[in-house]
Amino acid sequence: MPLYIRDEAVAELAREVKRVTGARTVTEAVKVALERRLAGAPPEERPLSERIADVVARADRMGPSDHSFDMKQFMDELSAE
DSSP: OOOOOOOHHHHHHHHHHHHHHTOSSHHHHHHHHHHHHHHTOOGGGSOHHHHHHHHHHHHHHHOSOOTTOOHHHHHHHHHHO
């Protein structure tokens, strides 16, 4: 199925990607560009609910917090070294 781009600015960008990447066709250039974009998508582009679920799962794996832990003493000891 051929690729038809109606927006001239987008078509020009696709031709530029074809030229820069050495793709044989504009369709191939767009395909490669989209695959690369999806493969390199940063985790921040995942839905917020998924990212929150990951953080909650990591916190759960750490176990309960120690409420008797003295953070000031810990930091003082670190800075004394």
